[in-house]
Amino acid sequence: MSLKAIALNCTLKADTSQPSSTDSMIAVLAQALAETDVEITETVRIAALDIKPGVTSDEGDGDDWPALRHKILEHDILIFGGPIWMGQIGSVAKRVLERMDAFLSETDDHGRMPSYGKVAVAAIVGNEDGAHFSSAQLFQALNDVGWTIPAVAACYWVGEAMGSQDFQDLKETPEMVTKTAKMVASNAAHLAGLLKQSPYPG
Numbered sequence: 744m745s746l747k748a749i750a751l752n753c754t755l756k757a758d759t760s761q762p763s764s765t766d767s768m769i770a771v772l773a774q775a776l777a778e779t780d781v782e783i784t785e786t787v788r789i790a791a792l793d794i795k796p797g798v799t800s801d802e803g804d805g806d807d808w809p810a811l812r813h814k815i816l817e818h819d820i821l822i823f824g825g826p827i828w829m830g831q832i833g834s835v836a837k838r839v840l841e842r843m844d845a846f847l848s849e850t851d852d853h854g855r856m857p858s859y860g861k862v863a864v865a866a867i868v869g870n871e872d873g874a875h876f877s878s879a880q881l882f883q884a885l886n887d888v889g890w891t892i893p894a895v896a897a898c899y900w901v902g903e904a905m906g907s908q909d910f911q912d913l914k915e916t917p918e919m920v921t922k923t924a925k926m927v928a929s930n931a932a933h934l935a936g937l938l939k940q941s942p943y944p945g
Contacts, residue, residue, distance in 0.1 A: 744936050748776055749818040750786040750866070753825030753836035757790040764910035765824045768866040771916055772822055772898050775928035781820060781935075787811065789835050798844040808842050819935040820862045821890065823881055827869025827901070832877045840881075846888040853945025856889030860938040863890040864931050867899035868910045874899040891938060893930040898923050 750773065754763040766786065773783040792807040801809045815821060825836040846856040863885045865878050878897040886892055900910045900920055 744939060746781045746819045746932060746935050746939070747817070748773075748781050748783050748820035748822060748931075749815055750783065750822035750824055751815075751839060752786050752788050753790070753823070753833060753839060754788065755790060755826070755828070755833055755835055757788070759788045759791050762911055763788075764868040764912075765826055765866065767911040768868050768898065768900065768920075769822055769824045771920060771924045772824075772864065772866050772927060775921075775924040776820070776822075776932065778925070779928050779932040781928070781932050783822075784818065786822075786824075787814075789839060794838055794842060796838065796841070798841055800842070800845040800849065812842070816857050816861070818861070819939060820864070820931050821885075822866055823863055823885065824866035824868075825877075827867060827871060827873040827877050830871060830873040830876060832867075832880050836881070840884045840888075843885075843888045851945070855943060855945040858885075858889035859891075859945070860942045861890060862893055862931050862935040862938065863896070864893065864927050865897040865899070867897060868901070869899075870902040870906050870909065871904055872901065874901050891934060893927075893934040895923065895926045895930055898927050 750769045752765045754765045795802040795806045882892045902908045
């Protein structure tokens, strides 16, 4: 069965030419997913778009969310990537979650939101504590708006507290990150395949 995944990079860096540790972590997960024959179509740098504030699927002229929303929902797996800031997920990630709130009122005749039957996993980086709290924030919000979260759904790395080294600056990917990425990818692909074959009844 053919499965597709898309990645959202919720770094605060709007300039796509600037390297991002979130991109580096997404790349680890993308490689692991590719090994399960999941096609990774692209990584979208959210801060480079004009995703307007709001909780509807279209906030008017200049809003880039409607096109991105359509693109996201064409995929089976969502990689939701972002950095930790002040011990929690960043503002760009929160903006995306707020826009997905519209899914609550966009159900079909069986009460299913547009995201039903689709799987979401997390790619988190940071130089401070907060990976577990950030994934908890993400998974609760994503589940609220219809996404399915598999077992072992987060791949993360945090550096030394108050340190200055970024994930992208590591000479090699830590073994446990690679091992976890393979588990995240395997579980996500397995669950997405099952849901594609047998959707939720609603």
